[in-house]
Amino acid sequence: MLFLSLDGVDGVGKSTQLALLVDWLRTRQLEVVVCRDPGSTRLGEALRQIVLQGHDTPIHRIAEMLVYMAARAQLVEEVIRPALAKGKTVVCDRFLLANVVYQGYAGGLDVEQLWSIGEVATGGLHPDLTLVLDLDVPAAQRRLGREPDRMEAQGSGFLERVREGFLIESRLNHERIVVVSAAGDIEYVQQSIRAVVERRLTGRAEVAP
Numbered sequence: 001m002l003f004l005s006l007d008g009v010d011g012v013g014k015s016t017q018l019a020l021l022v023d024w025l026r027t028r029q030l031e032v033v034v035c036r037d038p039g040s041t042r043l044g045e046a047l048r049q050i051v052l053q054g055h056d057t058p059i060h061r062i063a064e065m066l067v068y069m070a071a072r073a074q075l076v077e078e079v080i081r082p083a084l085a086k087g088k089t090v091v092c093d094r095f096l097l098a099n100v101v102y103q104g105y106a107g108g109l110d111v112e113q114l115w116s117i118g119e120v121a122t123g124g125l126h127p128d129l130t131l132v133l134d135l136d137v138p139a140a141q142r143r144l145g146r147e148p149d150r151m152e153a154q155g156s157g158f159l160e161r162v163r164e165g166f167l168i169e170s171r172l173n174h175e176r177i178v179v180v181s182a183a184g185d186i187e188y189v190q191q192s193i194r195a196v197v198e199r200r201l202t203g204r205a206e207v208a209p
């Protein structure tokens, strides 16, 4: 009954690490539901296509932000809340924090306003723990062997602000947002992630009745 999310600039290794983390959680007899934000519902996947691949669809930045919020609202109601209600562990590739960082810190929208619109979209559901994978932007881009998407096409100044936004938010909320260096090899980064999650799982067990 733990809600985890992974975040960070594209190319840091979120998808890679998420798969390994889920394998490990399953060996601990946890029932794990994996999802991605935006996505993992029919509506969310359709909206994801528009915001991440639809270079030919003009979207005003407020509309774009609300599309992410809409996808997330559906994800929470259709996937995450039902899974948590059944006692499952949820691991999500990105969540509201990404919206705050990309559209707010990097995109210039008001950060406080994004958090409050996010409250509406999620009905106040936040991950228990968000792991932010941190890597310098050029290294993250070198790991990406593909064409830049809508976000990346905005240039690396934008991505530097994204990285900084993640770091600032983790300082403001270090209980729930933990930064993990993504600079090591895949195995090393995974060990760092497991150590953080392990502490959280154990901490919970200690306070349980």
Ligand code: ADP
Pocket: 008, 009, 010, 011, 012, 013, 014, 015, 016, 017, 143, 144, 145, 182, 183, 184, 185, 186, 187, 189
């Ligand atoms: P993200 O989901 O954050 O965009 P991916 O998991 O898709 O990142 O990884 C991007 C690319 O970098 C993939 O080709 C992946 O194999 C590679 N990669 C992931 N982690 C590492 C690492 N620690 N060292 C080197 N390459 C990595």
Ligand code: MG
Pocket: 014, 015, 016, 093
């Ligand atoms: Mg990914």
